[in-house]
Amino acid sequence: MPALYRTYRPQNFQQVIGQEIIKTTLQNAIINNRTVHSYLFSGPRGTGKTTMARIFSKALNCINRQPNLAEPCNTCINCKSINDNAFIDLIEIDAASNRGIDEIRNLKEAIRFAPSQKNGYKIYIIDEAHMLTKDASNALLKTLEEPPSNTIFILATTDAHKMIPTILSRVQKFDFKPLAHSELKQKILFIAKEEKVKIDEQVVNQIILQAMGGARDAESILGKLISAGTEDITIDFASAILGKNSYFEAYTLLEFLSQNQIYLAIRHIHKLYASGYGIDQLIVNLLTISHNIFLLQIENSLIQKESLLDDEYSKLESLALTISKVKIRNFIQSLEIIKSQTHTAYLPYLPLELVIAQIWEIDNMNNNEKNIISDNIDNTIITKSDIKLAPKTKPVENTPPLNTPPAPTITQPKDSPVVKETSGSADVYSVYKIYPAINKALTKTNKSLAIIFAQTQPVDIIDNTIVIAVESDFYRSRLDKNTKLILEYITEHYPSILGINFVTKKVSSINTMNIEPNNDFNAEDDEKPKDINDTIADIFKDSL
Ligand SMILES: [Zn+2]
Numbered sequence: 001m002p003a004l005y006r007t008y009r010p011q012n013f014q015q016v017i018g019q020e021i022i023k024t025t026l027q028n029a030i031i032n033n034r035t036v037h038s039y040l041f042s043g044p045r046g047t048g049k050t051t052m053a054r055i056f057s058k059a060l061n062c063i064n065r066q067p068n069l070a071e072p073c074n075t076c077i078n079c080k081s082i083n084d085n086a087f088i089d090l091i092e093i094d095a096a097s098n099r100g101i102d103e104i105r106n107l108k109e110a111i112r113f114a115p116s117q118k119n120g121y122k123i124y125i126i127d128e129a130h131m132l133t134k135d136a137s138n139a140l141l142k143t144l145e146e147p148p149s150n151t152i153f154i155l156a157t158t159d160a161h162k163m164i165p166t167i168l169s170r171v172q173k174f175d176f177k178p179l180a181h182s183e184l185k186q187k188i189l190f191i192a193k194e195e196k197v198k199i200d201e202q203v204v205n206q207i208i209l210q211a212m213g214g215a216r217d218a219e220s221i222l223g224k225l226i227s228a229g230t231e232d233i234t235i236d237f238a239s240a241i242l243g244k245n246s247y248f249e250a251y252t253l254l255e256f257l258s259q260n261q262i263y264l265a266i267r268h269i270h271k272l273y274a275s276g277y278g279i280d281q282l283i284v285n286l287l288t289i290s291h292n293i294f295l296l297q298i299e300n301s302l303i304q305k306e307s308l309l310d311d312e313y314s315k316l317e318s319l320a321l322t323i324s325k326v327k328i329r330n331f332i333q334s335l336e337i338i339k340s341q342t343h344t345a346y347l348p349y350l351p352l353e354l355v356i357a358q359i360w361e362i363d364n365m366n367n368n369e370k371n372i373i374s375d376n377i378d379n380t381i382i383t384k385s386d387i388k389l390a391p392k393t394k395p396v397e398n399t400p401p402l403n404t405p406p407a408p409t410i411t412q413p414k415d416s417p418v419v420k421e422t423s424g425s426a427d428v429y430s431v432y433k434i435y436p437a438i439n440k441a442l443t444k445t446n447k448s449l450a451i452i453f454a455q456t457q458p459v460d461i462i463d464n465t466i467v468i469a470v471e472s473d474f475y476r477s478r479l480d481k482n483t484k485l486i487l488e489y490i491t492e493h494y495p496s497i498l499g500i501n502f503v504t505k506k507v508s509s510i511n512t513m514n515i516e517p518n519n520d521f522n523a524e525d526d527e528k529p530k531d532i533n534d535t536i537a538d539i540f541k542d543s544l
Helices: 020-031 049-061 077-083 098-110 134-145 181-194 201-211 215-227 235-242 247-258 262-274 279-298 312-322 325-338 350-359 367-376 384-389 428-433 435-445 447-453 473-481 483-493 516-527 532-540
Strands: 038-042 090-094 122-127 151-157 172-175 457-462 465-470 499-504
Touching: 020 049, 020 172, 038 049, 049 077, 049 090, 049 122, 049 151, 090 098, 098 134, 134 151, 181 201, 181 215, 201 215, 201 235, 201 247, 215 235, 247 262, 247 279, 247 312, 262 279, 262 350, 279 312, 279 325, 279 350, 312 435, 312 447, 325 350, 428 435, 428 457, 435 447, 435 483, 447 473, 447 483, 465 473, 473 483, 473 499, 483 499
Parallel strands: 038 151, 038 172, 090 122, 122 151, 465 499
Antiparallel strands: 457 465
16 A cells, blocks of 8 residues: 555645645745745645645646646646656755765756756755755855756755755745644545545544644554554554553543542553553653643743644643642653653652652642642652652641742742641731632632632731732722622631732732742743733623
8 A cells, every 4th residue: 555645645736734825925926927946945844845845846847737827737748747756857856865965066067957848947856955064055055046047946854944044045935834733634534534434533633643743644644544454443443553642641630630639640540551551651741731731821822722632722721720830830840850760660650640749749638628738839849859759748837937038939848838727817928828729719610700810919918808919900890899709718718807908019019928929920920921911801801
């Protein structure tokens, strides 16, 4: 069976999935007779650079092409010989091979010959152009400086930054993007239909995840499955051939963690290991998802939505609201450390268990206490020595004094201040420490309010009324309307507090308290683009 990517290689512009801007620009250049002498197609592997170069070459040499159209006919002698790799005026050079370098050196001689066809184009496609040696690059540069008429160079590369700047300055550059998941899906379903095989949606997703935006990789994975000889590609069948992918299981694990269900999370890891899932891959998947959560918590525009699967964004959103920023950050740092340790560990999943236990620490407390404590040990970073010793986080009795220099954001577990709930004797610090619990409760009743509340800070307690700073009047008016609800959650923990007074105040101006999460808020606020408040305001203005 021929490779699927050859069989289903697009033969005209219309068949190319994705890269819309590049397609349109090239087609306009062909129709308007405004092609240039040298192009650079850069982008990750398998995104269609050489395919596009060949279609472009075909269109320029097609005998039947109408002047006002850019598509090649694919039936004339020129189109056919390009499709058969036999066209004399299309020269493909692989710069990564020694032969390629020699060919470049000989270019100056070869190039003197005009195209064999009247009104035709001689086209050089130089693949892996970043691999050219300095000598070869200089030889090419000379040729690019004085290009003969009707000769076009198309340089294709995965690493444009490795090319010499003088070449880069002489080419028209096109950046090929990894295919969006929806585009890959379209391609996979199209081929499956043509090949008359049924394919589970879960398998399609698995192929997309493995291909990471490369159409050629997606096609070769699909090819493996089809050539295994079944008309119905189920997830079990695919797992037997490709191995099991734990991406969705990683989501399940994070959902348990977001609810502080440590027991279920650990049990889930054991179950996955017993059913043959690789722990390394599970860790990589946890890293991928946690990184997206981390980005979403900073600013949602940082997320590349086209790289997400269907429904994935809403899952990420809900995890971003329920897992604290510090926890996610610590989790990512710890996963980075343990990702290479599974092979040498006593049990492959032990490092992961320790990371989870230390970040979402639980003791023999009741559930409520568990939630509060686990939210308060946010500043846990796993270091290599921690993993060996697996120390337990000890609650610290006394709260640190106010008005002392801010503590470093990253502290060792034994230094983490953990406040014991002290009903009735509230101070600003202890109220701030129950913010995660309040936010969790708010998220359940009013998600948008929770987002706004998360950006406030308690600053004072005057006559049993807690003073809470909020950055903008807009947020303040929203919070004022919901004072009763928020007060209820606070008095659950501190009955002595009888009222809330929201004040508009720059959060960064109250950075004198020694409250570690406070530092995070400020650091983030400084970097936050100015329009984020307006964006959030727009989204939620009707829901409050
Ligand atoms: Zn043709």
